[in-house]
Amino acid sequence: MTAPEALGAAASHAFAATFGHSPAVLASAPGRVNLIGEHTDYNDGFVLPFAIERRAWCALASRGNSILRATTTLDDAVAEIGVDDLDPANLAGWSAYVFGVVWALREHGVDVASRGGLDIAVTSDVPLGAGLSSSAALECAVAVAIDEAWDLGLGRDVLARVCQRAENGAVGAPTGIMDQTASLLGQAGHGVLLDCRDNHSEIVPLRFAENGLDVMVIDTRVTHEHVTGGYAERRASCDRGAAALGVSSLRDLGVADLRRAQAALDDETFRRVRHVVTENERVLAAARTLASDGPRAIGPLLLASHASMRDDFEISVPELDRAVEVAVECGALGARMTGGGFGGSAIALVPTERFDLVEAAMLSAFDASGFRAPHIFSVVPSDGARRETL
Ligand code: ADP
Ligand code: MG
Numbered sequence: 109m110t111a112p113e114a115l116g117a118a119a120s121h122a123f124a125a126t127f128g129h130s131p132a133v134l135a136s137a138p139g140r141v142n143l144i145g146e147h148t149d150y151n152d153g154f155v156l157p158f159a160i161e162r163r164a165w166c167a168l169a170s171r172g173n174s175i176l177r178a179t180t181t182l183d184d185a186v187a188e189i190g191v192d193d194l195d196p197a198n199l200a201g202w203s204a205y206v207f208g209v210v211w212a213l214r215e216h217g218v219d220v221a222s223r224g225g226l227d228i229a230v231t232s233d234v235p236l237g238a239g240l241s242s243s244a245a246l247e248c249a250v251a252v253a254i255d256e257a258w259d260l261g262l263g264r265d266v267l268a269r270v271c272q273r274a275e276n277g278a279v280g281a282p283t284g285i286m287d288q289t290a291s292l293l294g295q296a297g298h299g300v301l302l303d304c305r306d307n308h309s310e311i312v313p314l315r316f317a318e319n320g321l322d323v324m325v326i327d328t329r330v331t332h333e334h335v336t337g338g339y340a341e342r343r344a345s346c347d348r349g350a351a352a353l354g355v356s357s358l359r360d361l362g363v364a365d366l367r368r369a370q371a372a373l374d375d376e377t378f379r380r381v382r383h384v385v386t387e388n389e390r391v392l393a394a395a396r397t398l399a400s401d402g403p404r405a406i407g408p409l410l411l412a413s414h415a416s417m418r419d420d421f422e423i424s425v426p427e428l429d430r431a432v433e434v435a436v437e438c439g440a441l442g443a444r445m446t447g448g449g450f451g452g453s454a455i456a457l458v459p460t461e462r463f464d465l466v467e468a469a470m471l472s473a474f475d476a477s478g479f480r481a482p483h484i485f486s487v488v489p490s491d492g493a494r495r496e497t498l
Contacts, residue, residue: 112136133257133498136496138234139234139241143410143455144390144444146421147343150343151304151346152360153358153387154303154304155304156299161487166250168227169226170223174192176191177225178229180202181229185203194211204279204280205279206250209251209254211278216266226254228250238483239448248268251274264293275288285302290492292493298314304359313399317488322457323455323488324463325485325486326484328427329451331452349381379419383416386416407442410443414429414444418445424445427451434466435454437469441459470482
């Protein structure tokens with residue numbers, strides 16, 4: 109992780125070096141870790157993510173024509189598009205996340221054409237494709253920067269929907285609204301319990317540090333494929349299951365409905381449905397348990413969530429399963445894969461004094477299994493997106 113002020117300076121520096129003038133606005137937005145609630149968001153269910161200290165940064169200024177230009181410190185690429193050409197069909201690659209936000213603002217009703225062009229520089233220390241939502245961090249940093257530059261005064265809930273629309277419509281990734289909500293509404297020390305049916309959110313104290321706990325992230329560095337991969341397939345299974353059971357979404361089913369579901373559905377679709385139904389229950393149980401007994405008591409819920417993703421939803425990979433096993437063997441209170449699946453990261457709730465031991469055991473277990481060495485680090489529940497001082 110890079111020091112936050114260094115990233116802000118890097119975004120401003122890239123801006124000046126690329127565009128030859130100074131940025132007018134600087135904004136940052138965090139990645140997120142989902143504590144529990146996987147593949148529930150697009151089923152109108154519950155999720156409990158928290159914003160992390162790793163952030164995307166966006167330096168931005170208006171320009172007096174109708175051209176949007178963007179650069180990223182990832183590879184110093186510069187992308188360009190005319191405001192009149194803003195259309196998903198003309199967007200591709202990393203800049204679709206950036207220009208997609210402008211497109212989604214226009215779809216929302218913002219008079220983009222009258223605002224002129226924009227120069228945009230972005231940087232980030234959220235690892236890409238690790239399940240920590242570098243994509244939402246990027247969209248939200250850009251959205252907050254534009255909201256400030258154009259003085260739009262859009263609420264955080266509106267910006268979350270705009271960013272989700274950018275990801276769905278412009279990038280073409282059929283994701284729910286969890287990532288953007290966590291990035292925009294997160295608060296230091298807290299999780300965001302989000303009801304994806306009405307987007308109502310509640311800030312939930314996590315108290316990890318007070319209870320001697322670290323959240324370890326084990327980035328397996330196995331890359332996932334959201335757009336074309338199993339994500340869309342799982343989503344289709346959920347839609348099929350809901351339709352066959354006569355509900356508008358799987359949110360409308362409870363554990364009591366599972367017997368009926370089993371009778372009505374083929375085995376695979378049933379297991380997909382069972383994951384979503386039980387995962388919703390686990391999210392609510394985690395929120396209750398955090399409030400009543402504190403974070404040390406949520407370990408079994410994290411483990412049950414992982415087992416459900418491994419066995420019922422079938423989105424885990426051997427590296428993630430091994431990470432969970434090793435963490436628990438070495439004294440973690442709970443662990444689970446997090447994010448969309450098919451790779452990415454696992455999280456483990458680790459007593460602080462055991463962090464180094466778990467890390468060492470993880471590295472040697474991965475080595476012994478012939479897996480690529482994972483990236484291991486801790487994350488701290490942090491503040492959501494904000495304007496930063498230049
Ligand atoms: P995740 O959100 O889990 O990290 P995604 O596949 O959803 O993974 O998003 C990763 C993509 O987001 C990258 O391939 C890239 O196109 C884009 N992206 C994220 N951060 C940046 C950045 N700093 N600069 C350019 N593109 C970025
Ligand atoms: Mg993403």
